[in-house]
Structures are given as C-alpha cells and as structure tokens.
Amino acid sequence: MDLFEDARPGTNAPEFTVSEISGAVKKTIEGQFGRVRVRGEVGRVSRPASGHIYLDLKDANASLGSVIWKTTARGLAIRPEEGMEVIATGRLTTFPGASKYQMIIEEIAPAGVGALMAMLEARRKALAAEGLFDAARKRPLPFLPEVIGVITSPSGAVIRDILHRLRDRFPRPVLLWPVTVQGDRCAPDVAAAIRGFNAIAPGGPIPRPDVLIVARGGGSIEDLWGFNEEIVVRAAAESAIPLISAVGHETDTTLIDLAADRRAPTPTAAAEMAVPVRLDLVAAVAALDARRGAALGRGLDQRGQRLRDLSRGLPRPEALFAERAQRIDALSQRLPRAIEALSRNLHLALSRGAAGRFGPGLLGLLIERRRRQLDRAEAGLRPDAMLAHIRARERTMARGPAGRFGPGLLALELERARASLARASLGLRPDGLTRAIAQRRERLDARGDRLARAGGARVRDARPALEALRRTLESLSPARVLDRGFAIVRDLRGNVVTSAAVAQRAPGLELEFADGRLAVRPATPARRRAPAPEDESGTLL
Template sequence: MVPTRQPQASGQVELFEEARPDTGANAPEFTVSEISGAVKRVIEGEFGRVRVRGEIGRVSRPNSGHIYFDLKDDRAVLGAVVWRGTARGLVAKLEEGMEVVATGRLTTFPGSSKYQMIVEEIAPAGAGALMAMLEKRRQALAAEGLFDAGRKRALPFLPEVIGVVTSPSGAVIRDILHRLRERFPRPVLLWPVTVQGPNCAAEVSAAIRGFNAIAPGGRIPRPDLLIVARGGGSIEDLWGFNEEIVVRAVAESRIPVISAVGHETDTTLIDHAADRRAPTPTAAAEMAVPVRLELLATLGGLEERRRTSAARGLALRGQRLRDLARGLPRPEAIIGERAQRLDAVGPRLPRALVGLVRARELGLARGAAGRFGPALLRHGLERRAEQLGRAAAGLRPMVMTRMIARLGDRVEAQGARLARDGGRIGREQAARLGALARTLATLDPEAVLGRGYAIVRGAGGHVVTRAEAAGTEARLEIQFADGRVSARPEHAPPRPRRRAGGADEDEGQGRLL
C-alpha cells in the first residue's frame, strides 16, 4: 500500500492509490475526521483572507455574544460568524437586508460538514447602502408616530436647570457653557457619554433615561431641558444617533429635548424625534435661554409704559373731579326753595289748630260741622303734617352734613391718590383742589357755629328761622358750637278775645283750609 501525500500549495489533495492487481484493487480508507481535516486545510490555505460583498440574510444573536448570519446574493448563501470580541467593535448594527462588505477568512465547521466565513471586519457597502438602510428605519419609526409634530412639546422659556448629554472632553460642552454665560447663566448638569463608536447608542439612551429618572425636588435637581449634542462628522461617525434605541429614548423623554448633533447639513434620526433641532451645539444653547439684557430692556420699557399710563389716568381723573366740582349746585340754591316752602307752610299749622278748637267750642251747624268737622280737619292736618315732614326731612342739617361729608371724603380720597404720585400734578392743580375742599368745608351749616352763630329748633326737631314761628313754640332747643341748651320763649302767643256776638276776636286767624 502506497501512503497518501499532504496537500500541495495548489490546495488540491492528491491521493495515491494502491496498485491494484488485474482482478481489481481496494481504494484507501479514510476516517471522517481525516477527510474533514484535509478539506479544512485546503480551504483555509486557499482562502486565508478574503473580502466578500453580499446582502445580510438571517441574523442570530445568542446569549454567548457571538453573531451568526448569512451572506447571500442571487445564487448562493455563505454562512458567517462574528465572534463576541469583534462584535463589540462593530460600528453599524447588522440588520437583515443590509448590503455589506465583510473581511475575514474561510474555514469549515466539521460538526455540520459546512464551510463558513469568520468575519473580522464588516462595513456597509458604500454610503448609498447606509442611506437606504437609514431611510428604511426612518419610515418604520415614522409609521409608529415617533416623529409626529403633535407630540412635540414647547421648550420652557427660562429653564432652572439644563441637562447636557455629550462628551466631557470635546469642544461641544465648552461652546455650550460659553454661550449660556453670555446670554443667561443657568446651572448645567453634564452626563458624560461616548459620542462615537459601538457604545455610543447605549450610553446616550441611558443618559436620557437617567435624567428623566431624577425625582423632582431631590438632592440632585431635575433638569427642565435636555440638550443632546455632538460635533460634526461622517455618517459613520454619527451613526450612533441613528440607532433605534436612541430615537425611542428621546421620544419617551418627559423632559423637552433639543437635538444638536453634527453641523447644519448633518441629519440624524434623533433630530426627527427631538422636540427641537438645532443646527449646531451653540445654536442649541441660544434656543435654551433668552438674552438677559434684552429681557431687562423689555421690562424697563414695560415699567415706563406702566408709569406713563398711571400718570395719564390720574390726570384724567383729576380733570374729571374738577369738572364734577364745577357742576355741583350751590347749597343756598338747594336749601332756599325748601326753606321758603317751610316758611309758607309753618305758620298755617297753628292757625289750623286754633280753628279746630273754636269749631268744637261753638258747635257749628250741621252743614258747617259737616264741612269743618273734626274728622275732616284731622285728615287735612295729618295730610299737611305728612307733607311738612317730608319737606323738613330734606332740610335737616344732619342730612346736608352727611352729604357734604361724603363729598369731602371723595375729595380727600382723590387728593390722597393724587398725592401718592407726588410731583406729577402741578402746584396749581393742587392749590385749586385745596380751594375746592375749603369751599366745601365752608358750606357745612355747623361750621359757622364756631363763629358765634346758633341753630334754633322747635320741640319736633325742626329748624326755626323766624321770630314769629318761635313765639308759637312751647319749648326751643338752641345748638351752639360746643353743645345744645333748652329755652322757653318769653312772650306766649296772645289769647283770642271774645266779641259781643260770642265770636272770638282774632284778626290773624284767616281760613283754616
């Protein structure tokens, strides 16, 4: 029997068959492991390192951390595996349907009699493939409503605390802090993350959820606004912000989020899910807070408008008060007519009473008694007494005193309001207002009592203004500036004299009714 020979550089196996006799010879026998090993050595020797382009088919991720998937085209399928250590360094997440270029080596798996590719590097097959995959993911997330404009919230006008998710060592955080100091300084909480590479998506999503997990009012203040920021770069550098886990974390955030990833021309999926997109990190800081100096200028303008409006309102009210003061009637005009009516009615009452007494004493005839009977006289007296009471009620000094006091209170209140805005009403207006107040004070009937005058009232409390009326009163009350005293008239009214025919002599009696 002739021994076998190892594979040559050509990668083919040459087996020397044992010389067979004319009647036939037996072929050499190999074990399954020998055949598998020979095939493995041939494949690994021939395809030590290859680059394969294809579309990703089935993808499996067991708990071991390895990734198993298929590379296929329209005619064949090649099994591939990415070991756990290599899988942690992949930039793009492997998804079914991606067109990639995989670099690695071919080998066999004796346990299932199949060959496969051990992938060491893998990348999307050009920017077009990445953009196609990005568009496919964008449409899927948009179909779930994560990018709807109706779910976006308004940013707070002036947040108390701002949370920033970015790298602590880059220029982004310095630009944000510098811009905040210029516009309106606010406390900033930084959550450091990796903004590029395989760990970017997981760290950014964890930071957003971490900020939302802070309890309000705790030891660590909960931000009112979040800024997720990163500088510019290629689509591969920004790919972590296109991952689904980051987009969902932004969409689920209860705190408003500003996305500031890349430069103005860069667009990532996080921009669609955020409540506001900023073209640059510096622009995000400008969106977060207003300009303090502009706010102060606005407040100053509003304060000036308030003062001007208050001064104009006081001036208008002062002019209105002066117009009303000119329209007030003179007290003499108000009291004169009623005093005249009282003077005309007052003297008739005593004569009516005397006539009633005489009618009772003389016992007039039936017709005269019917005409001047006690009931008729009593009714007439009561009606006139009621009229007299109404007229006297309007002429009481206390009523006029209250009216003048109310007018004085109004004047004093308006004067106090005008005094609070000192300096804005001229001296001339203040002098006119004082003169008006003094004029009103002089109209007070009781004010003249201090100058030696007195008010005389009858027994019923009505004011007696004539000596003739005072002579008919049984008792008088005189009011001075410091109190009141009672008095009795010295001359009682003359008694009626009887005539020869029995009639009373009273030339001033006149007619009762």
C-alpha cells in the same frame, strides 16, 4: 502470494475516512483563503441566546454562511441587518459537523456611504411609521428653565461652547451627564443619560432639569452613527423633559434630531434656544413699564376730562340744597310755636290728671268706698242677718213647686243652712269677729298706705315737669305781654277784638292793661278836619 495483493480486484484508489476528508478540506480552505475581505448583502440574520450572530452574505449567484462570535459582536460599530450591503473581514473555515464552509467575521462595516444611507432611510421609515417623529407629540420648551441638563462629552469643546453661550445670554445652573459621543458605547450611554435625567424626582436633593441638550460636534456619518441607533431615538421620544438635539453641524442630520422636541444646527444654537437674552428681557420689561405708565397717565387724563364734562352737566350744589335749606328755615320758624302749643297742651293735661286722678279727693273717695264695703260685710255677718237670710230661703223653698222642692230637698236645704249657721256662729264669736274685723282693717290700712305712697310718688315725679311747664306758661302768658306795654281789646261779650273794622262796629270795648281794665267807646267816623296843633312834646292840643 503477492505482497501488494488487492483485496478487491480491479481498483487501486486509496481509502480515506470522513474525518480525513473534512480535515484535508479544512486545511486547504484555511491555507488558500487565510484572511479575506468579502463584499455582499446581508441575508438571513439570527441572534440566538448564546450571543453569537449568524448571518448569510450573498450576491446574485451565491451565498456564504457567516458567524460573528459573541466577544466580537460586543465591539461592532454597527449591527448587521438584513438587506444591508457590507464589507466583512475575517477568515474562511469549515464546519465538519454540517459538511459546509463558512466565514468567521471579525470586522464588518457598511459598503460605502450609500449603504449606510440606505439603511438609515429604512430605519427612519420604520420609526416614523410608529409615530416617533410626529409633530403633535413634541413639547414646547420652557421660556426660562431653572436647571439645564447637558448630555455630551466632558472633555470636548462642545460643553465649553454651551456654558459660554449660557453665561452671555442668561446664566442658569447646568447639570452635565458625561457620555461617549462616538464608537460602540455612544448609543447605550446617550440612551441611559436621557432616561437617567427623566428618572430624577422633582424636589429631591439633585434638581430635575427643565430642558435637556444632547450635543456633539461634527463628523462623518460613521462618527455620528450612534445617534441613529434605535435605542437612542426611542429614549429621546419617551423623554418627559423637553429635549434639544444638537448633533453635528447644520448639514448633518441624525434620527435623534427627528425625535427631539427641537433641533439645533450647532451646540451654541442649542444654548440660545434654551434661554432668552437677559438684557433683552430687561429692556422689554422697561419698555412695558414705560408703556404701562403712559397708558395709566392717558387713562387718568381721559377719565379726568370725562369727569369734568359730566360735572358741567350737573346742577350747582347751591341749587340742590336751596329748597331743603328753605324748608329747614320754615320749620325752624314753626318750631318755637309748636313747642309752645305742646307745652300748653301738656300743662293742661297734667293739671287735669293731677286734679282728677291723683288729687286728695280721689284718695279720700277710694278710702270711703272701701270702708262702706267693709261695713256691709260686717252687717252681713251678724246673727240676726244670718237668721233673716235663712228664713228667707225657707220661705222661697216653701213657695216652690213640689217636684223641685219636695220634703226631702227641703230637709236637705235646712240641714245645709243649719251647718252654715253653725260655721257662721263659730265666726260670730266675739273674739273671732274682732279678729276678722282687725284683719280687714289692717289690709285696708295697708292698701290705703300703699295708695297714698303711690299717689305721692306719682305727684313728686310729675312735679318737675309741671314746674317746667308752669315756667314756660308764665313766659308765654298774656300778662307778661301786658307788662311790656301791650293791651288786650275785647268787646262787651268778652271776645278778643283783632281788627279795626270789628272795633268800629262794636258798641263798646274794654281794654285790659297790666294794672287793670278800662271801658271805652269806639269813635264815630267824622268829617276830615285839619290836624290839631301839637305842643313841643308832640302831644295833640
């Protein structure tokens, strides 16, 4: 037998196991393509719960499966997205379990600025479709915030520029939230800072800012890429505190600029937007105060001139009060005569009232009337008067019709009369009658005393007024006028003569002087004679 006898005649090829083939292929690929850089377009992207990222790199003719391990994915500067053109750096290997080769990506970057801009534009359109960049949702900045929150790096020149500009314009308290402004931690740090400031409760130990400034200096698009991340844009759009974006230079544009309420070209410009100029405010207030004073002065002058114009159209105060002053003078002249007439009327009324209502005769008349009433009552209580009354009743009843005053009714009336007589006889006893008369007299005397006291009090109360009226009457009496040399002229009938014509027609006159009366006869009209001579004293001779 041949030592190299083939079990299967007709072939001399060696046999390999599947693992041997897979291992040989793996060694060949990894030895030939150790560390490579591959340029391509990102195709399908899968992110399972394990944290690894599975994606395809493709071009027009082929597709290369790739994987980014979880530890590597955490440190990537950008997140691969479908349709993005990238340059991936890594190593080729095989996956024996699926008979495929793949690339283990260790670094990935956009394939030039054009790729980044294309990805940025696609993200901008997607976020704009959600309304995150609408002008209607942007809030106005406060005119003068109490506290300003700044989100930036604590060690850069940006925070110094902002503080310096705030100090020059209008010093305000500043809260700094330090963040990383470049690299992998930029986007999550900035988003956390925005949400952290919004989470501060108003009125707490840490003051809540009235406005936020997100600031960073200039740089390349890769350096500013963290401010284009979706997490940062959404945090800026959700901020309840007005936010100013000051990322990069004036020519740099990031997505946070579109989501912010205001965009500043530089961090210094952001500080200028946050607060006004204090000196300008002082000057504006001073100018407004000057204008207010001038307007107040002009208003007072105009109103004063208007008042003077109106006052010229009004009548003089003397003319307004002249009529009323004249009326007061007329009334003051009539007042003494009215008082005199009122005094006379009151005096007459009091005299009549005192004589008629409260005189001694009235009191005596009332007492006499009460005594007569008492005498009549005593006469009615005598036995003979009672018997006469009973007999008169019996006679009246006897003359009445039988239907109305029958024997039964007559007997009933007689019985009632006897009972009344018996009761009256009890009262007609000497002691009872005397007691009743004494009681009546006591009541009568008491009433007489009360009446006398009331009359006396009324007279005493009226006496001062009567005395005053008497004095007034005496002062106005004609006798007092006669004492001053005047005389009263009366005709023969006793009528007062008040004119010369009546005196000439009267057959005779009587002159009353203070000490008596004198009858005279009026002189008859005579021819005009020469005046009689006068003596040296002026008496006619």
